[in-house]
Amino acid sequence: MSNPSPQERLLALINAANPHQWQPGQLVFSAPAATDQSTKNTVVTVTAQEGLPYAGSREIFYDRVDMAEMPGAASVEFELDGQTTTGELVSAMASRFGVDVSADDIADEALPEADEFGTITVTVRAAPGSYLWHGELTLTLAPAIQALADVIEVNELDGLTREDLSV
Secondary structure (H helix, E strand, O other): OOOOOHHHHHHHHHHHHOOOOOOOOOEEEOOOEEOOOOOOOEEEEEEEOOOOOOOOEEEEEEOOEEHHHOOOOOOOEEEEOOOOEHHHHHHHHHHHHOOOOOHHHEOOOEOOOOOOOOOEEEEEEEOOOOOOEEOEEEEEEEEOOOOHHHHOOOOOOOOOOOHHHOO
16 A cells, blocks of 8 residues: 555645545645744645635645654664765665655755765755655765675685795
């Protein structure tokens, strides 16, 4: 079963708080916007689909989730595997953190340069149009760690001789 769309999630919130039960496709949602006009952090405007017996629009206030809360107790360190943009991290984030996050939720930005150890610290920002997320999250991308035994295959060496130590 696939995840509900962001608009279906908002529709469920509207239906949970109101006696009239709307069906998918009956309401049109504006882009979300941050707000300080409410105790909630987000506002969207909903309008009834054309042809329905409803007129006007209504502002709906709700809370998007701060991306900083996304990991929960999960590690924010990921293996660097050729990614070049934050958008390429979405599926790994969804899988690791067990949350509904899609490419539409993330501002797709180039990754910064790696440090001297090949590690990248990146700030992943919510896309302004995300219905579900706001804010940002810092992740660490580290090169894959190889077992030394896989790199040094031969561990029984010939050894040194007196000639090797002559000065």
